[in-house]
Amino acid sequence: MAVVKCAIELGIADAIENNEGPMTLSELSSSLGCAPSSLYRIMRFLVHHSIFKEKPSSQGTTVYVQTALSRRLLKKGEKSMVGLLLFESSHVMMAPWHNLSSRVLNDNNSPFEGAHGDDIWKYALANPAHSKLIDDAMACDAKLVVPEIVEGCPEVFDGVKTLVDVGGGNGTTLQMLVKAFPCIQGINFDLPHVVSAAPESEGVQHVGGDFFQSVPKADAAFLMWVLHDWNDEECIQILKNCKEAIQSDKGKCNLSLLLPLDLHSDLRINNYEVNLYFSKAQYSNDASTCTLPCIVRMAAGYCMLFNVFYVQNQSSTSACSISSSGKTLYTWQDS
16 A cells, blocks of 8 residues: 555656656656656566556567556546545554554454544544545545446436435535436535535535434435444434435435445455454444445335445344345344
8 A cells, every 4th residue: 555655646657647658767767756776666566566567668678558557546537546545545544553453352442543532533523634535535436436327227316306415525426426317406415514625516515414313305315435434223323314314205215335245255355344344443433243234125215236345234223125126135124
């Protein structure tokens, strides 16, 4: 992560992109204003991990070229992941990892609180720069995910005239959905200090509040990268509030999360499992059970799951079901 952050800060991908062609080490170091010997070590690491590629030029020298992955490190662009990478590699987010043993030993404080004295949400409220990092991270993720949703299942939004994005950050997701479906009036719902910094956008209304208390009324609710931050009981409260907000004759709740159902099919899933657990541990003291992303079934509606990122439950506290394309994937009953 540190080397990737270094590549972003140096602007390696931007330099090669602006050159409109491959660059030698000498050309790249001259463009970036750094020592060739130090840059070589960075590039060797990045090439080894297939982030950049090296190849021989017609003159017999080695040159560096972009890959699809390195283009994610461009500071501008619809597919840039710079916001997310800078957030995850920030000093604020890296410090709690040094307290991982305290979580394993069941320390009462989360690692984030141990490092910074408050949970991440209170910290963001007191530190606008970090709050912006969070918003930028979620925005660059939305730029990758939302087009896939729009292209892959546009029928989900049929008949939806008002859509509330619960925990919508700076409104990037709704901006893209409203652009794709102009008949939708978007309600971007997040904490007051978050929406106060959100840019104005045609077709999107910013509303501040607390989704544990209530959710603005709409035809449909949309949640992306929200439920993984909370325990099962808290998730159910959020989802019940979504249910209350949705008009009974049009009720839909669209849940967008980002990993396959088969948790054991790939090592990457296990890595996400660890990151998910620790992510929850950073944000919440009550993270003994990993969240099941679930949805309360609405009497006159349905729920659509784009991808469930973590299917594990250790409690049964409410009647919930998860469905995708009409197929029930998981249910639990009231205790």
